[in-house]
Structure formats: C-alpha cells, structure tokens
Amino acid sequence: MEEVKxxxxxxxxxxxxxxxPGIKANDDITLRLKKGEIHALLGENGAGxxxxxxxxxxxxxxxxxxxxKDGKEVKINNPNDANALGIGMVHQHFKLVEIxxxxxxxILGVEPNNMGFLKKEEARKKVVDLSEKYGLRxxxxxxxxxxxxGMQQRVEILKMLYRDNDILIFDEPTAVLTPxxxxxxxxxxxxxxxxxKSILFITHKLNEIMEVADRCTVxxxxxxxxxxxxxxxxxxxxxxxxxxxxxxxTVDKEISKPEDVVLSIKNMTVPSKLHSNNAVKNVxxxxxxxxxxxxxxxxxxxxxxxxxxxxGLEKVSSGEITLCGKDITKASIRQRSVVGMSHIPEDRHKxxxxxxxxxxxxxxxxxxxxxxxxxxxFIKFDExxxxxxxxxxxxxxxSGRGPLTIARSMSGGNQQKAIIxxxxxxxxxxxxxxxxxxxxxxxxxEYIHKQLVKRRDAGKAVLLISLELDEVMNVSxxxxxxxxxxxxxxxxxxxxxxxxxxxxxxxxxRDTEKERENG
Amino acid sequence: xxxxxxxxxxxxxxxxxxxxxFTAALMAIFLGLVFGFIIMLIADxxxxxxxxxxxxxxxxxxxxxxxxxxxxxxMTGLAVGFAFRMGLFNIGASxxxxxxxFFALYVGFMWDLPGSTxxxxxxxxxxxxxxxxxxxPGIFKALLNVNEVITSIMFNYxxxxxVDMMIQKNSAMYVSEMTRTKYLPExxxxxxxxxxxxNVSVGIILAILIAIVLYIILEKTTFGYELKATGFNKYAAxxxxxQGKRNIILTMVIAGGMAGLGGAFAIMAxxxxxxxxxxxxxxxxxxxxxxxxxxxxxxxxxxxxGIIFSATFISHIQRGGTLASLVGYKPxxxxxxxxxxxxFSAFAMIMNTSIKKFFIEKFGKKGKEEVKIEANSxxxx
Numbered sequence: 023m024e025e026v027k028x029x030x031x032x033x034x035x036x037x038x039x040x041x042x043p044g045i046k047a048n049d050d051i052t053l054r055l056k057k058g059e060i061h062a063l064l065g066e067n068g069a070g071x072x073x074x075x076x077x078x079x080x081x082x083x084x085x086x087x088x089x090x091k092d093g094k095e096v097k098i099n100n101p102n103d104a105n106a107l108g109i110g111m112v113h114q115h116f117k118l119v120e121i122x123x124x125x126x127x128x129i130l131g132v133e134p135n136n137m138g139f140l141k142k143e144e145a146r147k148k149v150v151d152l153s154e155k156y157g158l159r160x161x162x163x164x165x166x167x168x169x170x171x172g173m174q175q176r177v178e179i180l181k182m183l184y185r186d187n188d189i190l191i192f193d194e195p196t197a198v199l200t201p202x203x204x205x206x207x208x209x210x211x212x213x214x215x216x217x218x219k220s221i222l223f224i225t226h227k228l229n230e231i232m233e234v235a236d237r238c239t240v241x242x243x244x245x246x247x248x249x250x251x252x253x254x255x256x257x258x259x260x261x262x263x264x265x266x267x268x269x270x271x272t273v274d275k276e277i278s279k280p281e282d283v284v285l286s287i288k289n290m291t292v293p294s295k296l297h298s299n300n301a302v303k304n305v306x307x308x309x310x311x312x313x314x315x316x317x318x319x320x321x322x323x324x325x326x327x328x329x330x331x332x333x334g335l336e337k338v339s340s341g342e343i344t345l346c347g348k349d350i351t352k353a354s355i356r357q358r359s360v361v362g363m364s365h366i367p368e369d370r371h372k373x374x375x376x377x378x379x380x381x382x383x384x385x386x387x388x389x390x391x392x393x394x395x396x397x398x399x400f401i402k403f404d405e406x407x408x409x410x411x412x413x414x415x416x417x418x419x420x421s422g423r424g425p426l427t428i429a430r431s432m433s434g435g436n437q438q439k440a441i442i443x444x445x446x447x448x449x450x451x452x453x454x455x456x457x458x459x460x461x462x463x464x465x466x467x468e469y470i471h472k473q474l475v476k477r478r479d480a481g482k483a484v485l486l487i488s489l490e491l492d493e494v495m496n497v498s499x500x501x502x503x504x505x506x507x508x509x510x511x512x513x514x515x516x517x518x519x520x521x522x523x524x525x526x527x528x529x530x531x532r533d534t535e536k537e538r539e540n541g
Numbered sequence: 542x543x544x545x546x547x548x549x550x551x552x553x554x555x556x557x558x559x560x561x562x563f564t565a566a567l568m569a570i571f572l573g574l575v576f577g578f579i580i581m582l583i584a585d586x587x588x589x590x591x592x593x594x595x596x597x598x599x600x601x602x603x604x605x606x607x608x609x610x611x612x613x614x615x616m617t618g619l620a621v622g623f624a625f626r627m628g629l630f631n632i633g634a635s636x637x638x639x640x641x642x643f644f645a646l647y648v649g650f651m652w653d654l655p656g657s658t659x660x661x662x663x664x665x666x667x668x669x670x671x672x673x674x675x676x677x678p679g680i681f682k683a684l685l686n687v688n689e690v691i692t693s694i695m696f697n698y699x700x701x702x703x704v705d706m707m708i709q710k711n712s713a714m715y716v717s718e719m720t721r722t723k724y725l726p727e728x729x730x731x732x733x734x735x736x737x738x739x740n741v742s743v744g745i746i747l748a749i750l751i752a753i754v755l756y757i758i759l760e761k762t763t764f765g766y767e768l769k770a771t772g773f774n775k776y777a778a779x780x781x782x783x784q785g786k787r788n789i790i791l792t793m794v795i796a797g798g799m800a801g802l803g804g805a806f807a808i809m810a811x812x813x814x815x816x817x818x819x820x821x822x823x824x825x826x827x828x829x830x831x832x833x834x835x836x837x838x839x840x841x842x843x844x845x846x847g848i849i850f851s852a853t854f855i856s857h858i859q860r861g862g863t864l865a866s867l868v869g870y871k872p873x874x875x876x877x878x879x880x881x882x883x884x885f886s887a888f889a890m891i892m893n894t895s896i897k898k899f900f901i902e903k904f905g906k907k908g909k910e911e912v913k914i915e916a917n918s919x920x921x922x
C-alpha cells in the first residue's frame with residue numbers, strides 16, 4: 023500500500039469488502055476523504071456505491087477492511103455510532119415524518135428538553151441560524167407533507183447540520199430535484215465545504231461532478247477503479263472509468279421520416295388537483311409515426327396532468343384525443359392500451375410496478391388478460407414464465423433470482439428496464455415515455471435512448487416528456503415547450519440551442535398561436 | 542469460505558414466505574399461551590397447571606366440537622382475509638354473518654322444498670344474504686369512496702337489529718316464551734357427520750373446500766392476480782387498466798358471501814338431541830363470530846389455507862377455555878390468550894426477522910448478513 027500522511031484524511035475506508043449472497047457488493051474498495059473537500063462517488067446502478075456508504079453509516083458491517091477517522095481506527099456498528107463520529111447521511115428516499123413540522127423533524131431524536139419538556143424555542147433559534155448561514159430556505163413550521171421535494175431535502179440537510187455532523191453523505195441527492203433546485207443544492211454543498219464540512223457525494227451525473235467535486239472515486243461492479251482529481255479529468259474519462267467502455271453522449275440517429283399522424287390532440291384541458299385553475303390549457307398537437315416528439319418544460323408546468331389526461335388516469339375536462347384514427351377521449355385505460363398506447367410512467371414505484379409482485383408477474387401486468395396468458399380466467403403460468411424469461415434475456419434485465427425476483431429488491435435501473443421491456447414488447451403504435459431516464463446512470467440512459475430511437479425507426483410514434491435538457495436536445499426530432507399548462511413554442515433541435523430552449527421553458531419567450539401554425 | 546451448499550439450503554427454507562408466516566404464527570401462539578399461563582398463575586396459583594392443561598390439550602377430547610365451532614369462524618376468517626388481500630378491511634363480517642343466518646333460517650322455515658334440496662337451497666340463501674351486506678359497503682366504497690370500515694361497522698348494527706326484528710315478528714320462526722327461534726325442520730338441517738357427542742356437520746367439509754377454492758382463485762386466476770395487485774398497489778393496478786371499482790364490489794360481495802355461509806353453517810347444524818337444531822336468540826347482540834374472524838384471518842396471514850388452520854386452532858383453545866372452568870376459571874380466560882396471540886401476530890414481521898436471526902445465528906456469521914438483506918427492503922442489487 024502506498025504511504026500516505028494519515029492526518030490529511032478525515033475518513034479512510036480501507037480495503038472494504040462486503041458480500042451479499044451471490045454478489046460481492048464491495049470488493050476491496052479503498053476510499054479516502056479529505057477534510058473540507060467534496061468527494062464524488064461515481065458508479066453505475068448496482069456498482070456498490072450505496073453499499074459502501076451504508077457501511078460507513080453503520081447500516082451494514084463489512085467482512086473485511088477497516089474504517090479510520092482522523093487516523094484512528096473506529097468501529098461503526100449502527101447509525102448512532104456514525105452520528106457520534108459526526109457522520110450524517112441524506113438518503114435517496116427521505117426519512118421524514120410527513121405529519122410533523124420541519125422543526126419537529128429536525129430535532130427528532132435529539133430534542134432539547136428540560137426534564138422531558140420540549141424546549142422548542144432553543145431548537146428553532148439554532149435551526150433558523152443554520153438555515154441562514156447556509157442559505158437553506160425552509161419554513162420551520164410548515165408540515166413536511168405540504169412542502170416540495172426540494173424543500174424536504176433541505177430539511178434532511180438541516181438535520182445533519184443540527185446534529186453538528188461534519189462528514190456529510192449525500193446519496194444521489196439530485197435525482198429528485200428540478201434543474202433550478204439542483205443548482206441551489208450544488209451551491210449549498212460548495213458553501214458547506216468551504217465552512218470545513220467534508221462531503222461524500224454519491225451520483226452518476228457527470229455534469230454535477232465536474233461542477234462541484236474536488237476528487238472523484240469511481241466504482242464498477244463492486245470494485246474500486248480509481249480516484250482522480252476532477253480538475254485534471256474529463257467527462258469522457260470518468261464515464262469510461264465508470265462503464266468500462268466509451269460512452270457517446272450524443273444519440274446516433276438518422277433524420278426522422280415522419281409518416282401518418284398517430285396521435286392527435288385537440289384543445290385538451292385538464293383540471294388541476296392543487297388549485298382551481300386548469301393545469302393543462304387548450305393543448306393541441308399531433309405526433310406522427312416515425313418521429314420522437316418531446317414535450318419539454320420545467321417540472322410542475324402541467325406535464326403530469328397532461329400525461330394523466332392522455333393515458334386515461336384522469337378525465338380531461340374538454341378536448342379531443344385521437345389515437346390511430348379512433349377517438350379515445352373517453353376510453354378506459356385498457357381500451358387505450360388495446361388501441362395502441364404504451365406508457366412508461368413517470369413514477370415507476372407508484373404506477374409502473376407492483377413492487378411486491380415478482381418480476382414475471384410484473385412483466386405481464388399489461389397483458390395477463392390476453393388469451394396467450396390465460397384460459398377461462400386461469401393464468402397460464404408456463405407461458406408467463408417463458409415470456410418473462412424471454413424479455414429478461416432480450417432486454418438484459420438483471421436481477422438476483424430471474425423471473426422470480428421480487429421487483430422491490432431490484433435496482434432502479436433494472437426496474438426501469440423491466441418496465442421498458444414490458445411496454446415496448448406490447449403491441450403499440452404510440453409510446454408515451456415520461457422521464458424514462460430519471461435517476462439512472464449513463465449506461466442505462468444510453469440504452470434507453472437507443473430503445474426510443476429504435477421504436478421510432480420501427481415506425482412507431484414516440485412522445486417523450488422530459489425535464490433533462492440534454493435529453494430533450496439529443497433524442498427528439500421535434501420539441502414542444504410547455505409552460506404553465508400551455509404549449510408556448512415548437513422548436514427544431516437541429517437549429518435551436520439550449521439558450522433559446524431555456525428562454526421558452528422559463529416563460530421568457532413564447533410564440534403566438536399564429537407563429538406556431540406557420541412553423 | 543463457509544460451505545456454500547449448506548447456506549443455500551437453510552436460506553431457501555427460511556426464505557419461503559409460507560415458512561416465515563408459519564413460524565411467526567407459532568411464535569405468537571407460544572407467547573400468547575405463556576402470557577395466559579401467567580395470568581392464570583396470578584388469578585389462582587393452585588389450579589393454574591390443571592387449567593392450563595385443559596386449555597392446551599382439552600380440545601383434543603372434543604374434536605367434533607372443535608370442528609363444529611371452527612366452521613363459522615373459518616368462514617368469517619375467509620371473509621376478512623379475502624377482502625384484506627385487496628387492501629379492504631371488511632370489519633362487517635358480523636353483519637354479513639347475521640344476514641346469512643337469517644336468510645338460511647327464512648328458507649328453512651318458510652319454504653317448503655323436497656328433503657334433499659332444502660338444506661342446499663338454505664345454504665345458498667345464506668350466502669346470498671351475506672353477499673347483499675358485502676355488496677352495499679362495496680358499492681359505497683367503489684362509487685362514492687366511502688371508507689368500507691365505517692359502512693361495514695354500521696351495517697353490523699343494521700343487520701343485527703333488522704334480523705332480530707324480522708325474527709321476533711315471525712311466529713313461524715320464533716318461540717317468544719323461550720326468546721329463541723324454533724328448531725329447523727330436519728330437511729333444512731345440515732347432514733351430521735355423526736361424531737358422537739358433538740354437533741359437527743358437513744359444514745366444516747364445505748368450509749374447507751370453499752377455502753381451497755378461494756386459494757385457487759387468489760393464486761391461479763386473473764381475478765386473483767388483479768385483486769392482489771390492487772391490494773399491493775392500487776395505482777399500478779389502475780395504470781394497468783384493471784377495473785378497480787368492479788373488483789372492489791366483487792371482492793366485497795365474495796367476502797360477504799363467505800361470512801353469510803358462516804352464518805348458515807352455524808345455525809343449520811343439527812344439535813345432539815334428535816330432531817333439534819341450533820337456535821338463534823334475537824337479543825340485540827352483534828355476532829361475536831364476525832369479530833373472531835378478524836383474529837382468525839390475522840393469525841392465518843390472510844391466506845385461505847392458513848385460515849383453515851388458524852380457525853381450527855382458535856376453536857381448539859376456545860373449547861379448552863370452556864373446560865378450564867371445571868377448575869374454577871372463567872371461560873373468558875381464553876379471550877385473554879387469544880387477544881395476546883393476535884397482538885403478537887400483528888408483529889409478524891418483527892417476529893419473522895427475530896426468528897430467522899435465532900435460527901441463522903447458529904450457523905455462523907455469514908448467515909447473519911442474509912437476515913439484514915431481508916430486513917432491508919431497498920435491496921442491494
């Protein structure tokens with residue numbers, strides 16, 4: 023092992039090995055965190071990032087290897103030990119009590135009290151001070167269930183700061199945020215590092231690493247590939263380290279050859295659940311066979327409601343939807359599916375999968391009722407198994423126990439692959455893909471983009487709803503920008519640029535009806 | 542390296558769902574009995590051992606009775622458990638049970654049918670009675686999104702008062718000086734199984750068969766697939782185009798039918814004195830068998846086959862509890878034991894993990910990590 027000056031590092035994880043049945047999640051990984059740095063931990067889904075951090079946070083115990091803090095070896099048996107050492111973690115899925123206020127959540131577990139009586143004022147002062155110091159805007163009295171995801175994350179960060187942690191672990195913190203919130207978060211992380219906090223930043227978004235991280239450790243399939251200084255590296259190098267091969271950031275595709283109109287939407291209006299206004303206002307457009315149309319916009323501009331109206335999860339209040347020449351405005355979800363709509367939903371846990379079902383049960387979620395899979399109401403289990411196994415092979419869905427894996431236990435990327443396999447393999451003319459790459463690593467993103475283009479080239483119509491500007495620019499043949507529930511512009515990705523797209527998305531620029539009609 | 546093969550075998554056994562719910566139930570039963578014994582010791586140290594023995598093995602001497610009393614709670618257990626698989630809490634099994642009983646009685650007394658079909662029609666009528674009282678909360682839930690717990694609790698009272706009223710004013714069914722119903726005509730009684738000293742009838746056989754049918758519906762059919770999908774994740778079920786509303790109503794109708802059959806099986810059983818049958822006393826009390834069904838369902842993990850065993854077991858210790866009064870205990874002692882068992886089976890998940898730990902710790906450190914993965918729902922892949 024190389025000689026290092028021990029005192030440079032606040033945390034050292036040396037030769038960590040952690041095995042699960044059938045898989046070596048961490049294989050001899052070494053990670054050293056300097057005081058005051060932002061250290062990125064990069065790897066594909068399932069590379070072992072979360073496991074490594076769980077070892078550091080005391081959720082798992084490693085079989086081999088040791089952990090040193092300030093040069094002294096420490097044992098971390100549970101999160102309380104980690105806390106005592108000043109290690110805090112923001113989990114990917116927040117651990118907050120929904121019906122408590124922000125302040126109550128922050129002090130939960132370390133309530134300042136006098137003989138059992140809460141001293142909230144003292145806590146409030148500390149929270150307010152901390153939030154001002156780091157620019158973490160929160161309202162201490164708001165209920166968690168009422169605040170946005172970005173705000174909830176700030177509460178999680180405040181929780182760590184309130185406990186005077188100085189080693190902060192962020193587990194894929196940007197996966198759930200809007201571009202604006204991401205910008206703010208990255209700034210906050212920089213500020214905290216300047217204040218002397220040491221940050222471990224788990225991510226697979228290269229742009230973010232390039233922007234904030236000082237150093238980056240790359241994991242691949244449970245092994246440590248290396249640690250690099252971000253300043254001396256490049257996106258290309260990092261992605262190659264992560265995936266083990268060259269990754270193209272642009273999507274290879276021919277110029278589209280749009281044919282007949284597959285989906286036609288006329289004056290669609292969908293009411294909002296949050297306020298009395300309509301969430302989608304008078305939206306009209308067509309999608310043709312053989313083209314990828316992207317509905318771009320900042321989160322919360324009516325995309326969710328639009329998709330719900332289009333796919334039948336909610337009723338539209340007016341307008342007309344025609345799919346393959348059939349009026350489906352009032353059709354049921356099943357009827358839409360039969361006419362030719364496939365839908366990759368925005369929230370794969372809430373809508374896309376029955377997490378407690380096995381992978382094979384999920385694979386037939388849209389088709390279990392077809393004669394191929396049932397006879398007089400009895401499921402043909404052999405057929406289901408055969409079909410699921412085929413799909414798993416064809417789409418390279420990886421899981422512990424093949425078709426019998428419980429969906430909940432699969433990684434996010436493979437869950438998404440399973441959904442995509444199911445929706446693409448089903449008979450369809452229109453594929454509605456809503457944020458299909460959310461929370462996935464570059465390898466999986468590349469794969470999904472290829473699949474979308476393949477669908478297009480197979481003569482299907484693809485409607486992509488995305489928040490990621492890169493994705494919008496790279497994948498689509500035509501961009502429609504949605505702002506406050508209205509289509510404000512139609513752009514050609516070949517002639518427009520990020521700047522112009524951004525102006526449309528933020529509502530600073532918009533075309534009139536007429537301009538749109540004239541193209 | 543630890544021997545891979547050994548680990549794998551142990552894992553595959555302990556990992557199976559059936560095994561873990563079975564161990565959890567056993568653990569709950571064990572703790573419930575221990576707790577009951579302690580209560581008995583406090584109440585009357587002298588006869589605690591004798592009383593406890595009655596509770597544990599007393600039922601063995603009255604196997605016929607055990608099965609007779611298991612029949613209605615097996616059916617109400619199915620009524621609760623089946624609905625629960627879809628995420629519905631059918632707390633109205635009592636009302637459905639009472640309605641089923643009334644419908645069966647009505648056909649038994651008021652319709653004149655040939656001997657061989659009379660009891661069959663009465664059983665079916667009982668099922669229909671329960672179905673009606675399952676249908677109403679079901680339709681409220683499906684169309685108006687009224688919580689089924691609230692409607693079905695109210696329908697417990699509506700059913701009970703309605704049935705009591707209908708019976709009291711019908712002189713063909715009611716003997717007012719004895720405040721109970723008359724004996725059913727023999728054609729309308731369930732055929733007895735002829736076990737000496739008990740009331741056990743074909744009801745238990747039908748009940749077990751029905752449980753098996755429900756098991757097949759749940760595990761082998763598209764309806765069961767939809768039902769469980771909705772129970773696990775109603776949004777995904779909706780996304781997949783399943784007809785949630787239809788399924789809610791259908792599930793509640795089937796659940797109600799189960800409880801209704803329970804009522805029919807209970808009231809139509811022949812009694813030990815030749816020619817007599819079970820009777821109903823309209824004294825404004827909600828049928829306890831409906832609530833016992835909740836306990837049966839919980840202990841049986843809402844699984845139809847599990848419910849067969851849990852109903853038999855609960856009936857068994859209830860018989861034992863009755864016998865414990867021979868040494869001076871109130872028969873209600875058994876309610877304490879059952880309550881504790883249910884309390885612990887509600888902690889099934891925790892029990893599972895701790896039991897697995899206990900088993901696996903003996904097989905070295907490697908195994909311990911497997912428990913961790915089980916416990917961590919996020920997974921690691």
